[in-house]
Amino acid sequence: MSELSAPIVTRAPAPRVGARAVTQDPALARHVLIGVAVAFLALFLFAPLAVVFTEAFAKGAAKFAETFEDPDAQAAILLTLLTASIAVPANLVFGLAAAWSIAKFSFPGKTLLITLIDLPFSVSPVVSGLVYMLVFGTQGLFGGWLNAHGIQIVFATPAIVLATIFVTFPFVARELIPLMQEQGTVEEEAALTLGASGLKTFLTVTLPNVKWGLLYGVLLCNARAMGEFGAVSVVSGHIRGLTNTIPLQVEILYNEYNNVAAFALAVLLASLALVTLGFKSLLEWRHADELAGRGRH
Amino acid sequence: MRDAAAIDGAQGFAIGVEGVQQDFGAFPALQNVTLDIAPGELVALLGPSGSGKTTLLRVIAGLNTPNRGRVLFNGEDATNLRVQDRRVGFVFQNYALFKHMTVSDNIAYGLRVRPWRERPSRADIKARVQELLSFVQLEGLDKRYPAQLSGGQRQRVALARALAIEPRVLLLDEPFGALDARVRKDLRRWLREVHKRTRLTTVFVTHDQDEAMELADRVVVLNEGRIEQIGTPEELYDKPASPFVISFVGEAVALPVKVANGHVIFGGREIHIDTGGLRNGAARVFFRPADIVIAENGVGELEGRVENLRRTPSGVRATIAIDGYDQMLEIDSSIEDAATLGDRVPLSLARAKIFPAEAPEVVDFADAGEGI
Numbered sequence: 001m002s003e004l005s006a007p008i009v010t011r012a013p014a015p016r017v018g019a020r021a022v023t024q025d026p027a028l029a030r031h032v033l034i035g036v037a038v039a040f041l042a043l044f045l046f047a048p049l050a051v052v053f054t055e056a057f058a059k060g061a062a063k064f065a066e067t068f069e070d071p072d073a074q075a076a077i078l079l080t081l082l083t084a085s086i087a088v089p090a091n092l093v094f095g096l097a098a099a100w101s102i103a104k105f106s107f108p109g110k111t112l113l114i115t116l117i118d119l120p121f122s123v124s125p126v127v128s129g130l131v132y133m134l135v136f137g138t139q140g141l142f143g144g145w146l147n148a149h150g151i152q153i154v155f156a157t158p159a160i161v162l163a164t165i166f167v168t169f170p171f172v173a174r175e176l177i178p179l180m181q182e183q184g185t186v187e188e189e190a191a192l193t194l195g196a197s198g199l200k201t202f203l204t205v206t207l208p209n210v211k212w213g214l215l216y217g218v219l220l221c222n223a224r225a226m227g228e229f230g231a232v233s234v235v236s237g238h239i240r241g242l243t244n245t246i247p248l249q250v251e252i253l254y255n256e257y258n259n260v261a262a263f264a265l266a267v268l269l270a271s272l273a274l275v276t277l278g279f280k281s282l283l284e285w286r287h288a289d290e291l292a293g294r295g296r297h
Numbered sequence: 298m299r300d301a302a303a304i305d306g307a308q309g310f311a312i313g314v315e316g317v318q319q320d321f322g323a324f325p326a327l328q329n330v331t332l333d334i335a336p337g338e339l340v341a342l343l344g345p346s347g348s349g350k351t352t353l354l355r356v357i358a359g360l361n362t363p364n365r366g367r368v369l370f371n372g373e374d375a376t377n378l379r380v381q382d383r384r385v386g387f388v389f390q391n392y393a394l395f396k397h398m399t400v401s402d403n404i405a406y407g408l409r410v411r412p413w414r415e416r417p418s419r420a421d422i423k424a425r426v427q428e429l430l431s432f433v434q435l436e437g438l439d440k441r442y443p444a445q446l447s448g449g450q451r452q453r454v455a456l457a458r459a460l461a462i463e464p465r466v467l468l469l470d471e472p473f474g475a476l477d478a479r480v481r482k483d484l485r486r487w488l489r490e491v492h493k494r495t496r497l498t499t500v501f502v503t504h505d506q507d508e509a510m511e512l513a514d515r516v517v518v519l520n521e522g523r524i525e526q527i528g529t530p531e532e533l534y535d536k537p538a539s540p541f542v543i544s545f546v547g548e549a550v551a552l553p554v555k556v557a558n559g560h561v562i563f564g565g566r567e568i569h570i571d572t573g574g575l576r577n578g579a580a581r582v583f584f585r586p587a588d589i590v591i592a593e594n595g596v597g598e599l600e601g602r603v604e605n606l607r608r609t610p611s612g613v614r615a616t617i618a619i620d621g622y623d624q625m626l627e628i629d630s631s632i633e634d635a636a637t638l639g640d641r642v643p644l645s646l647a648r649a650k651i652f653p654a655e656a657p658e659v660v661d662f663a664d665a666g667e668g669i
Contacts, residue, residue: 189360190393192380194407194462204410208397 052270056263067264075241076249077268079157083232083245084225087164091221095172096214100206102173103180104188117173120166128166129234132159155237160245163231168221175217179210215283219276227269309337309498310465312357313369319352319522320364326352327363328522334515336371337496339489341509344519345545350502351390353519354468357500358385370465386459386497388469392451394443400454401426401439407462429457449480456491467492469501473508485512506546510534518542540652543583550589550626552582552599552619553654561651564621568598570649579654588648589628597643601626617642 025033057064067073098117102110120128135141136153146153153159187209191201207214229247236243244252246265253262312334319327327349334340342350355361357368359380367376375383395403404426408417417425430436433453443451452472459467472488473481489512492499503509509516510530518525518533518541526538537543544551554563556575561568561582568582592598601617604625608614612631619626628644 186389186391186393187395189380190387190389190395190458191406191410193358193360193383193385193387194410194458195381195384196406196410197381200410204406205395208395211397 049270052263052266055259056267058263059260063260064264064267067261070261072241072244073249073261073265076244076246076265079160079243080226080245080247082157083161083164084222086161087168087225088218088222090165091169091172091225092214092218094169095176095217095221098173099176099180099210100202102177103183104185104206114177117170117177120169125167125228125230126234129163129231132163132166132231132235136162154235155239155243157243159235160232160243163235164225164228167228167231168224171221171224172214172217175213175220176210179213180206183209212284216280219280223273223276226272309496310371311336311369312466312498312500313367313372314353314357315367315369317353317356317363317366317368319349319356319361325522327356330366330522330524332517332524332527334498334500336498339492339499339512339514340501341513341516342500342502342519343504343506343509343516343546345504347521348519349522350504350517350519351470352522354470354500354502357466358387358468359383360387384462384465386456386462386464386467388452388455388459388467388472390470390474392443392455394451394454394458396443398442399439400435400441400443400446401430403443403454404429404457404461406458425461429461432460433457448476449484452476452484460495464497467495467497467499469499471503472501473503473505481508488512510546516546518545520545537583537650540581540583543650547585548627549583549585550624552584552622554580554582554651556580556651563599566598568646568649570646570651573651575651575653580651581654582646582649582651584646584649586626586628588646589626589644590647591628591630591634592643592645597645599644599646601642601644603640603642615642617644619644 024030068077098113101107102114133140133154136146136159137143138147138154140154153162187205188201191205192198196204226245227247228245229251232245233248233251236245236248238244238248238252240252246269250262250265250269253265312332314330314332317327317330318325330349330353332353342353344350352361356363359368359375359378363376367374369375370378370383395406398406405422408422408425411417426439427436430439433456435450435453435457438446438450443454446454456469469488473484476484485508488501501512510533513530515527515529516533517527520541526533526542528536528538533542533546537546540551543549552563552568554561554568556562556572556577556579558577559572561570561572561580563582570582572580589599599619601619603615604618605616606613607616609629612629613634614627614629616625616627
């Protein structure tokens with residue numbers, strides 16, 4: 001745990017004998033606070049992560065690998081990738097458009113739009129799923145029409161994608177709105193006076209200025225899109241090999257007391273999170289020069 | 298264009314502003330503003346914050362569309378011309394440099410975003426950037442990012458970037474606002490030189506009257522969205538058109554007086570200045586600290602009590618409470634004169650302006666040349 005506490009204390013000024021800076025708390029308080037933080041992280045973050053990995057490999061690497069040969073597991077992985085590959089680009093575009101219009105323009109209904117963007121966060125995912133059932137289900141609003149035209153939405157991939165898009169919508173927009181608001185429009189105006197068209201201004205000034213926030217939003221959005229359980233669970237119908245995403249498959253396997261397989265798939269999800277975080281750190285490290293002197297990330 | 302002539306031989310446009318009205322909601326930021334600027338002129342827009350000076354600059358640039366009125370470039374209506382097509386070099390208040398681009402990319406931006414038919418070749422752009430870098434004396438800093446530059450250097454990059462597109466008009470919004478006093482002075486002199494070399498029609502916004510007076514050929518004084526006066530620095534000092542101008546441009550003291558049958562009365566004594574044709578009633582006499590002198594014969598138009606004496610580089614500044622006037626005023630005097638100052642001093646006005654007590658529509662006034 002020593003590497004954990006290291007970042008917290010490295011910047012503390014060297015204590016002088018018999019004196020301490022006004023901003024420095026007594027040693028006892030510091031140790032207690034650091035101890036509490038470390039204990040909390042250990043209990044709620046690292047222990048569960050460790051358990052996931054140990055359970056997955058409890059019966060050896062061979063058993064672990066076997067999980068991924070199961071066609072149902074493979075189908076779940078593919079479906080999860082497909083869902084994320086549609087939901088993330090869609091929310092990248094929606095989020096960017098929403099943040100751009102909110103931050104750079106003023107129009108009636110702006111406050112309402114900001115509130116609506118938060119809706120997927122404030123509503124329980126299960127409710128979001130149920131809403132899709134009520135709209136697209138057989139007994140739902142468009143159910144009759146969809147049925148008559150042979151279009152299946154619920155209990156199939158389209159509903160899973162739609163529910164995922166809904167639930168992950170706020171990530172990109174919420175990351176970008178404060179950033180864009182803080183930056184204002186002055187650089188865009190400068191680009192316009194220099195002769196750049198609106199599109200060129202967006203591509204060469206607006207977008208590069210928010211690329212780090214955008215990247216962060218996309219990473220969070222992706223993690224949630226792959227890990228979403230509640231809303232997807234309601235609309236998927238849990239058809240093995242067809243409409244199960246990784247999280248749903250994990251639940252089924254766990255309920256069948258197939259711990260190794262359940263945790264093996266969980267390892268896949270957890271690794272994904274670790275890889276995205278690692279990727280973000282790597283990018284930040286490589287572009288440290290450009291990031292110098294900026295307020296964020 | 299890729300030679301030195303691009304900087305030295307530019308032709309500035311004449312700028313015309315005709316009856317411009319700009320409202321922000323219910324707030325009128327500019328009211329019926331009319332202004333003519335000759336090619337190659339260096340003009341300052343001077344006024345307190347909220348006077349509409351930046352709005353006027355943005356209207357000229359095309360960043361704001363006026364609700365009424367026209368903007369002319371060389372006599373041609375440019376009101377509906379897009380910002381991109383106006384070829385204005387605009388230097389923003391906080392420079393608005395592109396944070397994610399190096400200095401040279403910032404300067405090259407205006408050339409690189411041109412449609413490919415009009416875009417100079419890579420080599421030409423590079424040469425032009427080098428030329429501008431040496432013009433603004435920033436050679437060797439081309440690989441830096443804006444965050445790695447000082448305020449003065451950023452200012453120069455912003456100017457180089459604006460000049461890169463060979464503008465017809467150079468507009469600067471509070472160009473020295475964010476800099477410390479010493480850098481301001483250097484950059485002021487430098488901007489004068491830039492203007493001398495480019496001969497561009499240059500308009501800059503400032504709230505600092507010293508800056509406006511020192512730099513500009515003509516100064517436009519704005520207040521509450523209206524032009525109070527347009528004139529050379531001399532005209533503004535010597536013939537202020539309104540109480541606002543005399544108070545805003547340089548220090549001024551206002552005495553509440555009465556006009557009675559061609560006489561100006563303050564505290565029961567007559568002040569010997571021309572009434573400027575004012576009718577009987579309340580009026581205000583404005584004068585500058587330098588215009589008040591200690592009466593030689595011991596009998597003044599005003600009398601005051603010396604509250605404080607302070608040395609200045611050139612003499613003594615006295616704080617005096619004038620009888621019957623509830624504010625202190627400060628006058629400068631020589632060290633020799635100050636030595637003779639007692640508790641009470643008789644004062645007389647060498648020069649003053651008189652305005653009606655209410656803000657007038659048209660002011661007719663004259664110098665009160667011979668006070669005593």
